[in-house]
Amino acid sequence: MSEIKPDSREPASKGTVVDCAPETPNLRTVQLIRKVAILLALLLLVVLAAVSRSSDDMDGNRHETIETIGRVAIIIAIFGRAWCSLYIGGRKKAEIVDRGPYSISRNPLYVFSFLGAFGVGAQSGTLTIATLFVLAAVLVFHFTVRREEIWLDKEFGETYRQYCARTPRFWPNFTRWSDVEELTIRPKFFLLTIRDGLVFLLAIPVFEMIDFAQILGVLNVFMRLP
Known part of the structure; x- marks a missing residue:
């Protein structure tokens, strides 16, 4: 993988239509906005999970199955993100990385993050919350990626x-x-990247505490979700 030197870079040609907004953002600012947006989305979804519960609580088998699938998804996401970082770590601003996972998707690290978001939401024991976590992640990363594309x-x-x-931008070919x-x-x-990925694991004790608080009656359940 050859590094693209500053003098060999070609600026965007005049009149070229790029599937992005016109202005060029600072990548550091974009990443900061992304982290704040993700944090706010997570807080809102955790609040939703705190006042809702799985609709099949009577036997709990489906609830436990969803949690287990979610934990597997979290582990895969952590290792997948770490794998991607081996290729992109420290190179994003210096060259176009197009080998390994970046040969089949322009944003494989974010794809694994979507999987991690599903795993986090699945700790609620409901597919509804898990799906909402994925949709929130897709929304936030979609705008982040569009901004990054301008800079690149x-x-x-x-x-x-x-x-x-x-x-492809996301789905691997x-x-x-x-x-x-x-x-x-x-x-x-x-x-x-490993450190950041381990944050996904915090969902396990957080949602277990929510479950326990609901059982004790400390948190009131206002809705049942599939």
Whole structure:
């Protein structure tokens, strides 16, 4: 994977139509906005989970099954995000990464985040909450990605547009898979991604506490969700 040097970058050509908004954002600002939006969405959904409960509480089998599936999804999301960071960590602003998971999706790290969002919501024991968590994540990341695309198009021009043409934004196209024989790993970014991914695991004790509080009557249940 060759690094694209500053003098070899092609600016976006005049009149080129880019599937993005016209202004160019600062990536650091975009990431900050994304984190705040995710935090607010999580708080709202946790509040919803606190006042609702699974509609099949009488036997609880479906409730427990959904929780278990969610925990598997969280583990896959943590490892998947870490795998992606091996390729993209520290390189996003220096080159177009188009190998490994980035050869089949332009945003595989976010795809694994969607899976993690499902796993977090599934700890409520209801598919409704799990689905709402995924939809919230898709909404937030959709706008984040659109902003990132503006910056990448400006920095890498035609190289980036060719990458967009052959690689889907989210849903993987496995027929496009390609990889490298050797990969330089930057431990700092890998460990940061692991740390961030472990936050998903906090959903397990949080939702268990919500369940316990509902059983004790500390939290009132106002609705039953499938």
